[in-house]
Amino acid sequence: MYAIGETFYYEIFDEEYELHVVGDIILGGKEYIIAEDFEGEKRAFLFDENEEDVILIEDDEALEIIEHWEEEYFGSGADIGDWDEDGYYDREDSFAVDVDDDDEESYISENFVEEEDSYDEYEEDVDSFITGLMEK
Known part of the structure; x- marks a missing residue:
């Protein structure tokens, strides 16, 4: 077949x-x-x-x-x-939403959460570590 x-x-x-x-x-x-x-x-x-x-x-x-x-x-x-490994599961596709151009910015701010960058603390730790190695 x-x-x-x-x-x-x-x-x-x-x-x-x-x-x-x-x-x-x-x-x-x-x-x-x-x-x-x-x-x-x-x-x-x-x-x-x-x-x-x-x-x-x-x-x-x-x-x-x-x-x-x-x-x-x-x-x-x-x-x-x-x-899914155990079978089918239901889901909803809610991404396709009609948004006016005027409301686009408010729609994005209401529906999408942006994560804040926490790299500043990480960069400070790396810089101090490297500086500590160089001083030895």
Whole structure:
């Protein structure tokens, strides 16, 4: 079976298409590949394990397979999740906020905390250490 990200060529109506595998799904015990051409058109293919070949699925059956795949892999699109070692955990993306130019400075000061530099004390310690070594 082709892996996601692989490219293969397939002749459709006497024209050869370069297709990129964007997904796969198993329905009713059969393996299907979802591939996309350069124009973004998705097509469904049945993977024949015995012949190690792909067979184009057309019309309503292809649309149904692609819809099942989109539901399974994209879901509703409203939930955002990240992978953690133990599984998925929910998070919210709140960075994309519409801010007017006038309010940009106040938005930054309210939402981002800048850490104060504490290098002055560190530099003084290093300077006194080096001076102490030089005097010996």
